[in-house]
Amino acid sequence: MWQQARLLERRLETESAVTLVFEPEDWPGHLAGQHADIRLTADDGYQAVRSYSLAGPVEEGRVVFTVQRVRGGEVSTYLCDDLPVGAYVEVRGPVGGWFVWRGSDTRPVMLLAGGSGIVPLQAMVRQRRALGSRAPFRLLYSVRTPEDVIYAEEMIRPPRGDDGVDRALLFTRRALVGSRRPPERIGFADVTAHGWPAEFEPACFVCGPNGFVEVAAKLLTALGHDPHRIKTERFG
Numbered sequence: 495m496w497q498q499a500r501l502l503e504r505r506l507e508t509e510s511a512v513t514l515v516f517e518p519e520d521w522p523g524h525l526a527g528q529h530a531d532i533r534l535t536a537d538d539g540y541q542a543v544r545s546y547s548l549a550g551p552v553e554e555g556r557v558v559f560t561v562q563r564v565r566g567g568e569v570s571t572y573l574c575d576d577l578p579v580g581a582y583v584e585v586r587g588p589v590g591g592w593f594v595w596r597g598s599d600t601r602p603v604m605l606l607a608g609g610s611g612i613v614p615l616q617a618m619v620r621q622r623r624a625l626g627s628r629a630p631f632r633l634l635y636s637v638r639t640p641e642d643v644i645y646a647e648e649m650i651r652p653p654r655g656d657d658g659v660d661r662a663l664l665f666t667r668r669a670l671v672g673s674r675r676p677p678e679r680i681g682f683a684d685v686t687a688h689g690w691p692a693e694f695e696p697a698c699f700v701c702g703p704n705g706f707v708e709v710a711a712k713l714l715t716a717l718g719h720d721p722h723r724i725k726t727e728r729f730g
């Protein structure tokens with residue numbers, strides 16, 4: 495069912511990504527990795543619906559999304575640039591019961607994010623933190639440049655200090671000064687160096703644009719990860 499949600503706060507994450515905090519009328523709760531549909535209605539009645547991942551656990555009835563502006567995109571540009579604080583959109587959800595991490599699961603987890611695909615994976619990291627879970631997490635985040643890192647502060651300085659999540663930032667266009675890894679797409683060496691070996695039987699979550707998901711899922715299967723333990727979500 496659709497319900498009204500009021501925009502309470504907007505935070506700039508990068509030049510092209512914005513975090514939006516909404517207060518829906520009556521949110522039923524959700525699992526880390528799930529998404530919601532957002533519906534916009536123009537004055538003339540024209541409607542547009544898009545899916546956005548929930549970026550963290552529900553807090554005080556509030557839900558959080560992070561939207562990356564897609565050039566020429568109808569909904570993302572409006573949400574990133576125009577929707578004023580205090581305005582309402584309609585939301586429906588949560589949606590999806592497969593691409594989820596359950597806090598009771600103590601197995602190793604490997605997260606592979608490309609670009610804005612970090613959003614549902616960061617939700618899993620935040621859920622882990624909120625629950626005080628000690629499930630071993632490793633996060634590989636492929637992103638264009640250091641300026642494009644979403645949740646940069648949380649990546650570098652997790653809120654409660656060292657949270658036991660291993661994070662690797664893998665730049666594709668321009669790396670940090672002094673970095674030994676040249677800017678390039680994610681490859682075998684990255685997954686081998688920063689991920690779990692297949693023998694550890696981690697639950698693998700891959701999220702990002704189509705091309706990234708294809709490549710990352712193939713890398714994982716080629717490295718011996720059981721395809722049944724690889725879950726993917728495509729933003730394309």
Ligand SMILES: Cc1cc2nc3c(=O)[nH]c(=O)nc-3n(C[C@H](O)[C@H](O)[C@H](O)COP(=O)(O)OP(=O)(O)OC[C@H]3O[C@@H](n4cnc5c(N)ncnc54)[C@H](O)[C@@H]3O)c2cc1C
Pocket residue numbers: 529544545546547548560561562563564565566567568569570571610613614703727728729730
């Ligand atoms: C399950 C799910 C969860 C998602 N979660 C998020 C999220 O957390 N944050 C987020 O920013 N987006 C997320 N998306 C993508 C989002 O739903 C929209 O597709 C995106 O915001 C573009 O919508 P738009 O109306 O701006 O572009 P449109 O007007 O629909 O498209 C404009 C042009 O951009 C291309 N395009 C559309 N989407 C993308 C894309 N993602 N990357 C590159 N080009 C694209 C189209 O082919 C078209 O040519 C998610 C998608 C799915 C399916």
